[in-house]
Amino acid sequence: MHDLTTVRTNSTAATTHVVPPKILKALPDEPNKDADPFMVSFSESDPDNPKNWSSVKRWYLTGIAGLLVLNATFASSAPSALVPTLMDEFGISREVGNLMVSLFVAGYCVGPLIWGPLSEQYGRRPVFILTFFVYMCFQIGCALSKNIASLLVFRFIGGTFASCPLANSGALIGDIWDAKRLGIASAIFAVAPFAGPGIGPVVSGYLVQSEVSWRWLFWILTIFAGVCLLLIVFTVPETFQPVILVKKAQKVRRQTGNERYYASFETRKLSFAQQMENILARPFKILFNEPMLIAITLYMSFVYGCIYLLFEAYPIVFTEGHHMGAGPSGLTFLPLPIGGVIATLVYIAFFNPRYERKIKEFAPKPVPPEYRLEMAMLAGPFFAISFFWFAWTSFPSVSLWVPLASGLLLGCGVCWIFLSLLNYIIDAYMVVAASALAANTVIRSIFGAVFPLFANQMYDRLGAQWASSLLGFVALAMAPIPFALSRYGPALRVRSRYAPTDQSISRASSPV
Incomplete structure (x- = not known):
């Protein structure tokens, strides 16, 4: 199985499919004769394979993956120092105030079951973009909330969408590193889930001490989410190999005019129940x-x-x-x-x-x-x-x-x-x-x-x-x-x- 299919004659149809010269340049000299000639896959040194990207690019993406997790876990703990302030403003008990943290983390129970499978169907990039956009919107909702009920609802929904990196950032790192380097990359990435909860109370604590409105914390979270969203949109490519191969197959079909070329992922058919x-x-x-x-x-x-x-x-x-x-x-x-x-x-x-x-x-x-x-x-x-x-x-x-x-x-x-x-x-x-x-x-x-x-x-x-x-x-x-x-x-x-x-x-x- 190789990068793109070379020129072949189909004995059954007795027709020849010609691949343009610019595509032939990427083909290996010795095609695998046991492979399906119309299945598109990566060659050993294919630049489209995320594991063949430059080390600088892969370490950058590892850093971005960690930053996205840091964002989510920072947001989970950040309101902890605001609980006394919210108790005074809304007249609530401490237990209700603690729901500001608990409900956000409860969103982590729902999100991974959705975002992980979606990323394996449509790719990492579109799921990251969708979830961070919605997550940012709900931080704006928290900042503008007029009562504790809306604040708690927005925190839960925000946590559900913020949980995307918990499910998919590790998968992104697995997409781009081989087994030898994956351990080091994972270790560096692993600091983020624990750094976020540790940094959150520092920010909210000094906001309380400065006697500014508690809403400022959620504006800070909005800005942080917005910066991460821009980084995803402009600097994070698709890393899920099956989805990349689907795009390669679509490109070959356009360039050759032959609809027989396909990626194995396109043959995967699951019912809604499955x-x-x-x-x-x-x-x-x-x-x-x-x-x-x-x-x-x-x-x-x-x-x-x-x-x-x-x-x-x-x-x-x-x-x-x-x-x-x-x-x-x-x-x-x-x-x-x-x-x-x-x-x-x-x-x-x-x-x-x-x-x-x-x-x-x-x-x-x-x-x-x-x-x-x-x-x-x-x-x-x-x-x-x-x-x-x-x-x-x-x-x-x-x-x-x-x-x-x-x-x-x-x-x-x-x-x-x-x-x-x-x-x-x-x-x-x-x-x-x-x-x-x-x-x-x-x-x-x-x-x-x-x-x-x-x-x-x-x-x-x-x-x-x-x-x-x-x-x-x-x-x-x-x-x-x-x-x-x-x-x-x-x-x-x-x-x-x-x-x-x-x-x-x-x-x-x-x-x-």
Whole structure:
């Protein structure tokens, strides 16, 4: 199978199809005689193949993908410091005010089920453009809202459209990088989901301290979304290979006048019922039939929920306990993204080279997914320890720098857990990885939306020390999950309907 079809004679029709010289220049000298002569595909060095684009272009697109995720996660947490202001203006309870964050994250439960499959049908670019335009419009709606009901509705709908990068930015990175460089690109990209929630409270905190209208935050979000939309429109090309090949096939048909040329994606015909099954049912069918995926999803969902719970816990410890203003209180979240950056650098310097050596060791076979779990084995105890550290140094009599430092360890743990387990899902489930990740994202987002709603009650009744310790105990109970997967994962994959396994290496597939 090759780039474009060369001049051939169809023996059945006894006709010759002539390809213009400018198209022939791109054809290989030795066509594959076993391939369908009318199927359009990429040649080895085809410049239209995203994996053959220049490194500068691909790193730029990786940065843009991370920026889009940063935008969405920044918007999710940004209103957290505005809750007291909204309580005064609209006469609402704190629980209703916390819905400003929870409902936006609840939109993440809906969006990935829509935007992922749509991008696999129509391409990444049009879905990014559509969602960011609508998302920007709803930020304008938030800025102009006259009551709390409209504000909450706009936040939920805005979160649904803002969730597009959570589903598709990682897919874009997978479109443009080969397996060797994908690890580094993914690690750099992985900082964005944790940097956004850490930066959001800083901006809103200083807006509150400056005593400007709360509406200014949503104008800032509108501007940020508008800038990202312009970057997408003018600098982000289509990266989904099947859609690119469809456009190449259309171009060949126009230039040759021969309607037999086609891309394999054009032959894919799914009924509406099949499309709905793929979008809504298959992710959860896979989830409930896979013990491995259930364990991973529960662990990652708990970790994700804890990140959003901290938006209620940190103000109790730092704003109330240490009497910090709204602006400086927002700065207390910065150790989380800083810890994520440190974790990424360690991954690039240490863990990724180790994995590259495993690629050579197992070649030409793939590396067993269990080798992805090393970071999670280390990160699980780190994550639990960070909560005990935060819990028992959160007394007002203890220097605030001590509980702040726990955020560095927490950020490292979260980043490594997510990098490790997401890569494990991709490696283990392969062709159904998108559905497995969709189910994981939905359940994770439910935890992220619900945790802030009970945080205040938990911290009020248990106290900051025991409330944080409770989270530490749960994290400690979940820390053995990566070890169990490393030990029993190969056997579970052999019996799995969805995780293909090379049984010849199943005995050697555990790194411990």
